Amino acid sequence: MEELFHAYWWLVFPVSGIVVGAFRSWLAYQARRDALEVLRSYAAAGREPPAALMARLDIG
Template identity: 50%
Template sequence: MVYFFSSYWWLLFPIGFFVFGAWDRWLAYKRSRDHLDLLRHYAEQGKEPPPELVRAVSGEMPGGEARGAYPPGYGNAPPPFPHPYYWSGNRAWRRYYRWGPYWQWRSAFMTGAVAAGFWAASEWSDWPGTYEPFRLVAIIMTIVAVGNMLGAVFSSTFRDK
């Protein structure tokens, strides 16, 4: 058991990311549930809810005009300036930099390069006891790279459909 913890201490990081990701999703669920309860309370009283509450429930950010459900390249307006991160509007527009074939191919090549690095490290590392951990990470990164490659092929093939 001591060997396991001393050899795989780095697994604490992905496990921690999973735990914090689950905690974030739980808090988002509670926040959306509270928003819906507040909307229900307004509806029971016959009052009009504030527009900020309605925008928060619908997922739009305040201060921006309503835009389409998909970012440019998917049938909407041309890309605005200067950078997609600064756009206002709904979630798809704010997260445009994650969309599109360019970013899918970039992710595929980057994860493929990291996987190749771990394969090389597992074969030619001079540190004793690093074969199994590097090989495990190489296998996982290869699977992620193949998944990203499939996503890139599908995003390039079915882009405007």
């Protein structure tokens, strides 16, 4: 087992990059979902949402 680790120790770096990238994507998804929920509450109240909220949701 130790020999296997010595041969592939460098795989820690790309795997950790993948994990960090997936976590950042999940955080972006959560933020976008929360912003959409706030937008839905503005629509239900019949109010105009702030420009900053719309800019946050801009896919552009």
